[in-house]
Amino acid sequence: MAKLLYSATASLDGYLAGPGGDMSWLTEHLTGDNPTAERLLAAVGAILAGNATFGGDDPNRGTDSEGAFGGRYHGPTFVLTHRPPAEPPKGVTFVSDLHSAVAQAKEAAGDRYVNILGANVAQQCIRAGLLDEILIFFAPVLLGDGVRIFDHPGGTRVRLAPVADETAHWYRVIY
Template structure:
């Protein structure tokens, strides 16, 4: 069964998107990373939130780099939403229940190691369900000051993480954790 991995690049002050979901800040902090190449090869499906699915791809319009993992990944995605589009989207399933979406994404992963979770709210819901296995944070050396936080839960709840791996690239400092 594929593990659920929440992977994200965030600012040093903990934001994964700027105000209004702006992702343009991200482009200067992306680049070659052999560990990410290994990850991409192990991702069988994406579990994506509606805002992320319809959001601001920092490479939108660039056919070489548009899409998940700068266009390096291609495969099925499950979108968690209460408002699916009227027209079908190729290789995309729209569901409105997190438990059903997790099961569908794991099935869609086709025996690969990971379902990659994209979207802070979906990650929080997976964590509350007890389904989130790992978290990969790539910290970019920039303050955004406002936007979407990496993890936010009203009332606060401590979530234990155990570091599995840590490495640096010229553009980010990266930590991979197991949820405990």
């Protein structure tokens, strides 16, 4: 059965995007081989993204590397939104309910990962007790402001257990 994995690259001070959702800072950090990212891409069976992430800034916009995983992901994508477009792009399903989106993405992923893209959707999955794992890559930069990896002031503590990996911060969520 598919697992829900939130994966992201963040600055060392915990931001996924700069002010206004700016992702241009990330471009210089997406170079070179990354065995963990390669294993992850091979294990992803579906993507579940928030609407802001899906329609937001792409550090590779206008290049051959535009899109998830530097344009290398070609599979089912589900977007959680209350404002779907009149004509959805091919291969993208827009869903308005979190539980329905997760169920559809898990079915599409089979026994592979549903990779969550977007801090808001990840936070919703945590609050609903649906998230299985978190994989964070840290880039050597301090952004100082922007969209946090997790931002839930007054939220409850969530325990994590390390998943064996020597190149990234990958954790199992413990409820």
